[in-house]
Amino acid sequence: MEAVVFDGMKLKVSYQKDFPIPKIVNDDDVIIKVAYAGVCGTDLHIIQGEFPALKTRPLPLGHEFSGVILDVGEKSIFKKGQKVAVDPNSGCNLCDNCRMGNYHHCSVGGMNSTVGLFSNGGWAQYCIVPQSQVYALPDEITLEQGALCEPYSCVAHGFDRASPLKVGAKILVAGAGIIGNLWITTLHLQGHRDVTVCEMNKTRLEIVNRLKTGYRLVTPDILEKEKAEFDVIIDCTGVGKVMEVNVQYLRTGGKYVLFGCCPATHQATLNPFQIYQKELTIIGININPFSFPNAIGWIKAMGDRYVNYESLGIKTYALSEFQNALDDLKKGLVSKAIFKKLYFFGIIKNEPKLDGVASFNYGVPMATFSSIITPWLPYSIKVLVKSNQTSPNSMGLRRLITEFLWLPSAPSSRPGYHIASKYSSSRIKRAQTRWGCAV
Ligand SMILES: [Zn+2]
Ligand SMILES: [Zn+2]
Incomplete structure (x- = not known):
């Protein structure tokens, strides 16, 4: 799979196309197909050797990410296809700090076991995490917004x-x-x-x-x-x-x-x-103990009015553009760089095969993952548009375009939606460019 990999011994970052795809090991593991993964100031410190991270082997960084459940262990409470965000931090639940309710100060876990610092993170196509660190996202929160759950927490x-x-x-x-x-x-x-x-x-x-x-x-x-x-x-x-x-x-x-x-x-x-x-x-203030549910509640309440990449100054990049992402962030050209997994929204190659049909996001059915091959941004693509733009829950056209563009262009039977070919190719392109997508 594609991944942006950090070598802690050499303090070097590289883009790799053949990093091993994770496999379920424990009953409570879930594998997430990553959609958005943020680059944090902490990542810059890690790359410069100023913040601790795993040194014994190279690993994909990325502790702020959202995605969709691709596979689950036997004891999972999650289902394939569910939209989720990951809390990268956890504790051992046994040390004095954990038992006092301060797992972020755990002597063996906490900052010493963070996903994306000490285990493989979200700067990759797929990531394996224990389900205790996974949170389902409500329908009102997009995958884009979901990648901000960790910093908001x-x-x-x-x-x-x-x-x-x-x-x-x-x-x-x-x-x-x-x-x-x-x-x-x-x-x-x-x-x-x-x-x-x-x-x-x-x-x-x-x-x-x-x-x-x-x-x-x-x-x-x-x-x-x-x-x-x-x-x-x-x-x-x-x-x-x-x-x-x-x-x-x-x-x-x-x-x-x-x-x-x-x-x-x-x-x-x-x-x-x-x-x-x-x-x-x-x-x-040190990280985010017990704060993920609160962050999800805030993002739901804030909606597109606040949690909007354009108004927050966030730009998205492909994994292969990692150097631009790091440079732009260092120069202060963007407030945040986020890896947007283009394959997630369009071209799907070498996808591990899933059985059945997953359904998420407004209940629009999605075909079996492995069978979808939709070119990224053909300008003649038909776009699903919610017909009632004045509804209080409407997040507007841009969100719908970014959420739905990757779907196969088949009509939805869901009431309230229709195929709108009237939105011209240039308008779609403009909307995408404003979101900083690499097209
Ligand atoms: Zn961070
Ligand atoms: Zn502990």
């Missing part, structure tokens, strides 16, 4: 740790990379309106504008001049020194939420007297 944990965050509080979000953007959507969803976003990269600030939250956008020099104070500061920069400066912008009784993961070598000098006198609270 970290924000959900941060939100819990920082709570109460009272509506009306004056909040500063420092750093507007993807994590800053996810915090911005979260705060807006929860009703927060007195929010300032500080970011030194102007391209990133322009991306924040696309979210249309009305939040004030500033660069750090403006904050320094204004000397304004905030009730809550959410630091998504991942730069230790930022804390040193920003703590001074906290009001009496303020909270500093340290969310961005700094390299272990970063230092910041704080003034203990200031912390004492102003009764400041400093809150560290």
